Amino acid sequence: MAGHKEIDEATGVETTGHVWDGDLRELNKPLPKWWLYTFYVCIVWAIGYWVLYPTWPTANGYTKGMLGYSQRATVTEEVKAGKAAQSGLRDRLQKTALADVRKNPELLQFAVAGGKAAFADNCAPCHGRGAQGGNGYPNLNDDDWIWGGQVDAIQQTIQHGIRWQGAADTRESAMPRFGLDEILEPAQIGDVADYVLSLSGGKADAAAVERGKATYAEQCSACHGEDGKGNAELGAPNLTDAIWLYGSDRATVMESIRTGRGGAMPAWAGRLDPVTIKSLAVYVHSLGGGK
Numbered sequence: 001m002a003g004h005k006e007i008d009e010a011t012g013v014e015t016t017g018h019v020w021d022g023d024l025r026e027l028n029k030p031l032p033k034w035w036l037y038t039f040y041v042c043i044v045w046a047i048g049y050w051v052l053y054p055t056w057p058t059a060n061g062y063t064k065g066m067l068g069y070s071q072r073a074t075v076t077e078e079v080k081a082g083k084a085a086q087s088g089l090r091d092r093l094q095k096t097a098l099a100d101v102r103k104n105p106e107l108l109q110f111a112v113a114g115g116k117a118a119f120a121d122n123c124a125p126c127h128g129r130g131a132q133g134g135n136g137y138p139n140l141n142d143d144d145w146i147w148g149g150q151v152d153a154i155q156q157t158i159q160h161g162i163r164w165q166g167a168a169d170t171r172e173s174a175m176p177r178f179g180l181d182e183i184l185e186p187a188q189i190g191d192v193a194d195y196v197l198s199l200s201g202g203k204a205d206a207a208a209v210e211r212g213k214a215t216y217a218e219q220c221s222a223c224h225g226e227d228g229k230g231n232a233e234l235g236a237p238n239l240t241d242a243i244w245l246y247g248s249d250r251a252t253v254m255e256s257i258r259t260g261r262g263g264a265m266p267a268w269a270g271r272l273d274p275v276t277i278k279s280l281a282v283y284v285h286s287l288g289g290g291k
Contacts, residue, residue, distance in 0.1 A: 086110075094275050098151055101282055108282065115283025118276050122268070131287055136246055136263050142289045144243040147171055148232040149291035155281035161267030162235070170267055173235035178219065179258030188215050193253040199228040199240045202248060 006015045008025060018026040049055065053065040089110045093101065101107050120129060126137045133139035138146065147157050162171040178184040184192070188211075194204035195212030217226065223236040230238035237245065246252050246261065268277055284290065 090275050093278060098155060098278060111279045111282040112286050115279035118280050119283055138245060140284050141287050142243060144238060144241060145232060146235050146237050149289055151281055151285040151290060154284050158277050158280050159269040162265040163262060164264055164267040167267035171235055174262060175260040177260040189254050189257045192216055192257055193250050196239050196253055197250060200242055
């Protein structure tokens, strides 16, 4: 049997001797030589890699390899080199007054680049990668600022956050919860919502607007102003434009009045170093809406 070769009549190829269903025969067709040679080269390369580079885990670590290569050490050196290259600019940025950074093109470019990277890591989850914001998270590209759009005001907000517990200098303001605390009746809240919508040209019931105007003057004007233009020192938004943090439909405005919202932003002082915070302030200010 070992010396007998069976040739398949249809293909002229030797068979392995395996037969299925009485008539199906397996052809003994060898792999292409180029494939075998490539396979052998890969085996040799793998053995060489095992010898030269860190490869196998051990009880106390891993095999170091004859070359002693370490990706971690390489990255550490690259990081050190990058910090050394930036150290001069970082020192200059740290010593330069925030208002003067824009006067130095080199420092401005460095601050914007660093701020953009820090924004992507720390701020984008809430404000979006393009800083476009979302429901409850301000758009940082427009010129409407709750707490002020000057670069120093932006830095203050980033450093100390908004209504952030544990930050002594956090931005602090609390809009009354007119509905939850039963300061206003539901009907009054609806009237104020109509009046607020009318300030920005929104659709509103005329009679409700008149009733809401009186309630607004009594309850809301101290913070938002008699004209509804807002007050950045108090964190009271402008109610006369078309920019809304939570939405501009009547139900959403009523919910804001009812609950006061009270959103919070983390204080980044202590989490990020002062140079990174300064870079973030410059970057956000450069997005187009900074004042």
